[in-house]
Amino acid sequence: MSRTPASRRPGPAGGSGPTPYRKPVPIFWWLRRRAYLVFVLRELSGVFIAWFVVFLLLMAGAIAEGSDAYEQFRDWSGQWSVVLLNVIALLFVLLHTLTWFGLAPRAMAVRLRGRRVRPGPIVATHYLLWALLTAAVAWLILKG
Amino acid sequence: MARRSPEPLLWLLFSAGGMAAALLVPVLLFLFGIAFPLGWLSAPDHTHLLSVLRHPATKVILFGLCLLCLFHWAHRFRYTLYDGLRLKNLSLVISLFCYGGAVAGSVAAGVVLFRI
Amino acid sequence: MPASHDVVVIGGGGAGLRAAIAIAETDPRLNVAIISKVYPMRSHTVSAEGGAAAVAGADDSLDEHTYDTVSGGDWLCDQDAVEAFVQEAPRELLRLEHWGCPWSRQADGRIAVRAFGGMKKMRTWFAADKTGFHLLHTLFQTALSYRDIVRYDEWFVSTLLVDDGKVRGVVAIELASGRVETITANAVVMSTGGCGRVYPFTTNASIKTGDGMALAYRAGAPLKDMEFVQYHPTGLPFTGILITEAARAEGGRLLNKDGYRYLQDYDLGKPEPVPVARSMELGPRDRLSQAFVHELDKGRTTPTPHGPVVHLDLRHLGAELIDSKLPFVRELCLKYQNLDPVTELIPVRPVVHYMMGGIHTDIHGATGLDGLYAAGEVACVSINGANRLGSNSLPELLVFGARAGRAAAEYAAATAGTGPGAAVVAQARDEQRRLERLVAHHAEGRERIADIRTAMQDTMESGAGIYRDRESLAKAAETLLHLRERYGRAAVGDHSRTFNTDLIALLELGCMLDVSTSIVHSALSRGESRGAHQRTDFPARDDERYLAHSLIHHEPDGTGRVEYLPVTITRWAPGERVYGRQ
Amino acid sequence: MPENDRITLRVARYRPEQEMEPTWQSYEVPLRKEWTVLDGLNHVKDHLDGTLSYRWSCRMGICGSCGMTVNGEPQLTCSAFLTDFAPGPVRVEPLANFPVVRDLVVEIDDFMNKLTEVKPWIIRAEDKPLDEGEFPQTPEEMDAYKQYSMCINCMLCYAACPVYALDPDFVGPAAIALAQRYNLDSRDEGSADRRDVLSSAAGVWACTLVGECTTACPKGVDPAGAIQRYKLTAATRSLKDLLWPWGQR
Incomplete structure (x- = not known):
């Protein structure tokens, strides 16, 4: 079957009606609906994840350089402005985590014994994994 | 049919980054960015951290985390500029900036981490 | 230069789409167009719920399906047509399966069937309780794969062009622009569906205004058996939304105000805990709706602000069965009745559902006019006789849609090259002028379209309802004549060319007035009670005089001339309709 | 009241x-x-x-x-x-x-054209003759696509989608969901025919998973999920092609 579809307005001489009205989209369209605003904030979380990478590398570099550099890094990261930035970043990252786990069942069609697994258990598995990894990382860092 | 669109691979990197970030970034950011600076928890000493960082597994994991996070940022930021600021007509510049940034950042991460 | 096609199909519902595909398959060189006043996927086929009957099981036979259909139709069916229908139905439903229709399945992957009213065996294929929806979308999406089928979406056909007894095309209005175009064709397939909207309380969508019946009737094709109007026993009060017969096939029970299964009082069998074929709640629709009227007369219905009701009880079926087999019933009850059938009774009352009558066609869909074919509810072949069995209408539109399509394709191929004559061009020009004058004329009108429409609907319900008699019908005929006069003074306040739904409402009302007049005159003429046509002044069936189809011809004064055509009997001599007993 | x-x-x-x-x-x-x-x-x-x-x-x-x-x-x-x-x-x-x-x-012409582009019909290398009966399809196989077959083409998802608002070329939620409805149908063999349109820049990759299409859908179709699943399928496929370019298809 190698049919290709037609998509044309039939009839002779084409449309003669008046032009339809197209509503313009404002630049800040995402301020008009709560759901759109949440979406844009979610997308902005990417910026803070990038910031975290920068922060992590600065710290790693400082640790590698020696204990003096590490102390300097600690002084810098203890400034209220840096802490505030990290608090905001953490809030965005948490928004990312929650929305990410919430959307995970959308992309995955997990099948167990022929049956599609419902979204609930998939989300729960993500949270469980998150808890385990968080505990492991915390243990590794704090055990010293 | 060999159409080579980079989108699928970029999306895979974005997705992997999203997952890695969701799982690992909150605890790291909370500890090093907030809890230790504010003294809620006593910060680990330099020797301990250095020994953790020197472990090859840590290096590989952190490098992977940085790379994926950066590509995650790049993908999202690109679409935020496209849609949120309606700049799709600048798509080439934006793509270069975002993914170029991610590549550069990843190289920097490699240099920092693997020199420890 | 008018647009021209080999075949034009009017109506993009199940029958029209099936016809268009059949035409494209029969002769790929033919240029086919579908003209529809709505986008095809909006067509009323979408609302069909319960299923589509076709012999499937080893325990079933074509003869049994034929017998159920013929007895269900009170022996007014043409038996040759029914035999062709039951024979081709399974292949049509199977073809739909190959086209992707998500028929409900058994655990092993084969097609599942369910019981249905008036059917002795389980032979109703179903897609949960959205069968019509899936059937229509499957057909529409499959039709998209035929590049040569041109679509005129949201074009309203205002007249058929007829030259020398042959249909040569149509004049149609494009809603979006208001332009009026002549579209010529060598053959026309009419598949615009029914006319439930001539009644006040109907399951039918707002678009079911009998346009195709009226167009054919005015053009000279007679309408057949118009007095047979099916009332479905279970509609939701106020909205008239259909609660499918499948609800009863799965075990739902009808209860009067005392919680009593009243159907046992009307020679429909004894109440059993599980559904029994051709018995009680699985009796035919005409008998069930008539039983409701008797319960009403005995004061055993429950009054509500929207009329008296009885109750449909599904509670004993449980949530799991309802969610898997009847999800739409639950959805509709929750949304429109604010109740959950898992735990509550559903109030229901009879509601106008289907026209057994329609444009007279032969077994190939050919009408009384050369070049005009018809299929689906708009047509009367007749396989439904005096009462259609539930789940026969979907296979009917497939079987006869395909048949009409093939016949139209052959006719168009045979008459190819004969362009429209001068008479057709003149007619088209006249129609264009008429439409322009119509808008100007009705701009001065004072009568509200909705008022005339409501008056017509009330007239039909009181004069030609479940039970009628000479007096009620004669009065209805008189009122309709008066309404025609008022129609001449109807007001069209909208003078825009762009998407003028006021003008369309006017044209639809004109069609409905013609169709309702044909119903009333056909009903007046038939002095017997048969199936859905119950005359209190002639309570018995009269095979001596009326084992015949009524054919009503349009008269210029707006009335109709009724003739009779004998019913085709092949192997099933008329007998008693027996339900609920051996 | x-x-x-x-x-x-x-x-x-x-x-x-x-x-x-x-x-x-x-x-x-x-x-x-x-x-x-x-x-x-x-x-x-x-x-x-x-x-x-x-x-x-x-x-x-x-x-x-x-x-x-x-x-x-x-x-x-x-x-x-x-x-x-x-x-x-x-x-x-x-x-x-x-x-x-x-x-x-x-005006919904745009959707009607896009619907046709995604080829929402059963595509098979060879038609199965009617005499061979139905394609068996277990309830589980039907479950794989059933949800996407419930689309009534009401266009609420397009009205809710900011990506479509900004980029009218976007194939859009309902059309992609309907393409997936056929891709996931065990009777269909046409996913390769739909790939070009679905994995174009205006196809699934334009979607940023706002998710409002799914919220707006009155029939529980979840077009956002359909799009995400297609992204995963397409991405996995690309990865395979990249790692085993000599592999079959």
Whole structure:
């Protein structure tokens, strides 16, 4: 079957009606609906994840350089402005985590014994994994 | 049919980054960015951290985390500029900036981490 | 230069789409167009719920399906047509399966069937309780794969062009622009569906205004058996939304105000805990709706602000069965009745559902006019006789849609090259002028379209309802004549060319007035009670005089001339309709 | 609720022959507990102003004609009850993101074309003869696509989608969901034929998973999920092609 579809307005001489009205989209369209605003904030979380990478590398570099550099890094990261930035970043990252786990069942069609697994258990598995990894990382860092 | 669109691979990197970030970034950011600076928890000493960082597994994991996070940022930021600021007509510049940034950042991460 | 096609199909519902595909398959060189006043996927086929009957099981036979259909139709069916229908139905439903229709399945992957009213065996294929929806979308999406089928979406056909007894095309209005175009064709397939909207309380969508019946009737094709109007026993009060017969096939029970299964009082069998074929709640629709009227007369219905009701009880079926087999019933009850059938009774009352009558066609869909074919509810072949069995209408539109399509394709191929004559061009020009004058004329009108429409609907319900008699019908005929006069003074306040739904409402009302007049005159003429046509002044069936189809011809004064055509009997001599007993 | 309760409908009017952009017109209609917004509009059409244009048909949420924007949200007006908006006024506008033809009527040609592009029909290398009977399909196999087959083409998802608003080339939620409906059908062999359109820049990759299409869908189709799943399929496939370029397909 190698049919290709037609998509044309039939009839002779084409449309003669008046032009339809197209509503313009404002630049800040995402301020008009709560759901759109949440979406844009979610997308902005990417910026803070990038910031975290920068922060992590600065710290790693400082640790590698020696204990003096590490102390300097600690002084810098203890400034209220840096802490505030990290608090905001953490809030965005948490928004990312929650929305990410919430959307995970959308992309995955997990099948167990022929049956599609419902979204609930998939989300729960993500949270469980998150808890385990968080505990492991915390243990590794704090055990010293 | 060999159409080579980079989108699928970029999306895979974005997705992997999203997952890695969701799982690992909150605890790291909370500890090093907030809890230790504010003294809620006593910060680990330099020797301990250095020994953790020197472990090859840590290096590989952190490098992977940085790379994926950066590509995650790049993908999202690109679409935020496209849609949120309606700049799709600048798509080439934006793509270069975002993914170029991610590549550069990843190289920097490699240099920092693997020199420890 | 008018647009021209080999075949034009009017109506993009199940029958029209099936016809268009059949035409494209029969002769790929033919240029086919579908003209529809709505986008095809909006067509009323979408609302069909319960299923589509076709012999499937080893325990079933074509003869049994034929017998159920013929007895269900009170022996007014043409038996040759029914035999062709039951024979081709399974292949049509199977073809739909190959086209992707998500028929409900058994655990092993084969097609599942369910019981249905008036059917002795389980032979109703179903897609949960959205069968019509899936059937229509499957057909529409499959039709998209035929590049040569041109679509005129949201074009309203205002007249058929007829030259020398042959249909040569149509004049149609494009809603979006208001332009009026002549579209010529060598053959026309009419598949615009029914006319439930001539009644006040109907399951039918707002678009079911009998346009195709009226167009054919005015053009000279007679309408057949118009007095047979099916009332479905279970509609939701106020909205008239259909609660499918499948609800009863799965075990739902009808209860009067005392919680009593009243159907046992009307020679429909004894109440059993599980559904029994051709018995009680699985009796035919005409008998069930008539039983409701008797319960009403005995004061055993429950009054509500929207009329008296009885109750449909599904509670004993449980949530799991309802969610898997009847999800739409639950959805509709929750949304429109604010109740959950898992735990509550559903109030229901009879509601106008289907026209057994329609444009007279032969077994190939050919009408009384050369070049005009018809299929689906708009047509009367007749396989439904005096009462259609539930789940026969979907296979009917497939079987006869395909048949009409093939016949139209052959006719168009045979008459190819004969362009429209001068008479057709003149007619088209006249129609264009008429439409322009119509808008100007009705701009001065004072009568509200909705008022005339409501008056017509009330007239039909009181004069030609479940039970009628000479007096009620004669009065209805008189009122309709008066309404025609008022129609001449109807007001069209909208003078825009762009998407003028006021003008369309006017044209639809004109069609409905013609169709309702044909119903009333056909009903007046038939002095017997048969199936859905119950005359209190002639309570018995009269095979001596009326084992015949009524054919009503349009008269210029707006009335109709009724003739009779004998019913085709092949192997099933008329007998008693027996339900609920051996 | 007293019988004489009333509610105001603020309706967007657009008469292209008379005005350059839409204006508002208010109508007062009875507020009854059974009445939907559509019943309110019908009351206006029948008794107050015959010039108001809108589409409707089945009034039972299955034909997909009567989608409009009610108080800012895309909804089927036959399923939106007036009492839920009391005391009003109720703002009724045409569906967002589509060109407005007249009053509450929008042009959906764009969707109709896109629907055709994604080839929403069974594609097979070889047709199976009818004499061989049906394609067996277990309830589990049917479950794989059933949800996506419930789309009534009402266009609420396009009206809710900001990506479609910004980029009219986007194939869009319903069309992609319907493509997936066939891709995931065990009878179909046409996923390769649909790949070009679906994995183009205007296909799934344009979607940023706002998720509003799924929220707006009155039939629980979850187009956002359909798109995500297709992304995963396409990405996995690309990865395989990259790692085993010599592998089969």
